[in-house]
Amino acid sequence: MDFQEFNENERTRTVYRKSYKGYFAVGLIGALLGIVIMFFVLPYVKQDTTSEQNVSSTQSDTKSTAAAGNVTTVNVKNVNFTDAVNKTIDSVVGVNNLTQDNSYEGNGELQQSGSGSGVIYKKEGNKAYIVTNNHVIEGANEVEVSLKNKTKVKAKVLGADSLMDLAVLEIEGKNIPKAAELGNSEALKPGEPVATIGNPLGYLDYSITQGIVSNPQREIPIDVDQDRSYDWEADVIQTDASINPGNSGGALINVAGQLIGINSMKIAQEGVEGIGFAIPINSALPIIEDLEKDGEVSRPYMGIGNKSLEEISLTDQQQYLKLPEKVKSGVVVLQVSPNSPAAKAGLLERDVITSINGVEIENSIALRKFLYTKTEIGKRVTVDYYRAGEKKRVQMTLQKQES
Known part of the structure; x- marks a missing residue:
């Protein structure tokens, strides 16, 4: 990089010769002006000085209070991740x-x-x-x-x-490194410093990037089967630490060197910088345990094919579903699998599910997310739904979703 020096141009001063009388007159006027200025301005100068002293005192009190309460503030630019990285990198x-x-x-x-x-x-x-x-x-x-x-x-x-x-x-293997220490992703705060460790581009192995937690609980819609329709809303940690191709699956760590996230994706769009996402370790652990033990994730299901009410035209909502105008969201049952929890509970096609256990179900993604994160196999749930405009309630026991 080239560096340039800039020197200020010398300014020409013009000196006018005056008589001694002129110098005396100028000096006398200057002295009188000085007295006037000191008389009127000095009280305000003292007041400003006092204010500065008060500010310094307040800052000192703040520091003392923080120390007494064990509150630690961190300047991200000065965070040293050396110990944290050394603890986790292997x-x-x-x-x-x-x-x-x-x-x-x-x-x-x-x-x-x-x-x-x-x-x-x-x-x-x-x-x-x-x-x-x-x-x-x-x-x-x-x-x-x-x-x-x-x-x-x-x-x-x-x-x-x-x-x-x-x-x-x-x-x-005999010389396998120790496991990473797991942290608590639910304790993350916006602005908290974090770092990533991974192998971007497949050959820049063990690269470290640093940033902050932009949002510890961001919801991102995901199209799992690439059919241009969202299947899921992933709960992720948003960070501005660089996540590049090859970083996927790598570690997101805090300043203590604890694993708090699994780097997963970034927004790759022209004009977009510093928007990456990691799967929170607290959300990942139940999935990891199922995969390690059973090779798959066990999830509860109702046994229905469904579609979000928002995808149904207003004409069809009124003509076929006969919904009251106050019902603006929900899930329409398109089919019911034989011997499924929904079939045993008596749900039928064109029923519109609006809530489960008192929690509003706005669309198909919300239904899936509720089943996968708020319930479990074998649990009995209460389902509120509309049939031909009439509100009904039924209970069903959730079963394991077959793969």
Whole structure:
């Protein structure tokens, strides 16, 4: 980078010669003006000085109060993540997606078709368990993990979940690093400093970026099956710490070096900077446990095909559903699976579900989110719905959703 120096141009001063009498007159007038100024201005100068002293005193009192209450303020620019990174970096790994090259020249050999990151969240003996993103390992014939010491080991995919975009891997070895310490993502505050550790672009391994928590509880609509229709609203941590391709599945850590999120995605749009998202570790843990144990996530279901009421025309709402005008949101039942909880409870096509357990169900995404996050398999729920304009209530026991 070129640096330039700018020197101020010298200004020409013009001196006028005056007689001694002129100098005396000027001096006398200046002295009189000085006395007048001091007489009128001095009280205000004293008052300003007193104000400055009061401000200093107030600042001093504030610091004392903060210290007494164990309140710590952090200047993000001066945060030193060295200890935090050293504590966690060995538990971060590279994850390589290997697929067979079935072209004529490839002869079915494995080749790397994608890469990302992962984090060792648990270690038992010579086995370690890694969490990464589902989209990092999706479609892989084999998965390979790269450790900090440059060792590469084969990984077994224990399970993956596209909805939450999480996957769990298992590796074996004698010199596997320790697991990351897990933090509490529910305790995050806006403006809290955070850092990411990962392998952006697949070759800049163990890169660190720093930023803040922009929003600890952001809801982002997700199109899981890429049909241009949203299937889910992901609860994520928004951060301005750089998350680039290859960072997916890597660690988002706090200043204590604790894992508080799994980096998942960013908004890649012209003119957009510093908008990345991570899956909160508290939300990820139940999914991770299911994938590690069963290879899939067990979720409750009602057994209905449905559509958001907002997608139904007003004419159809009045003619076929016969809804009162006050009903503005809900979920329309399009079909009922045989022997499902909904069928056993007596729900029918064209019923409009408006709430469950007193919680308003605005649309299909809200219904799915309620079932997956607010209830569990075997739980009995109360469903409010409208049938031909008449409000009804029924109870049903939720069953396990078959994969």
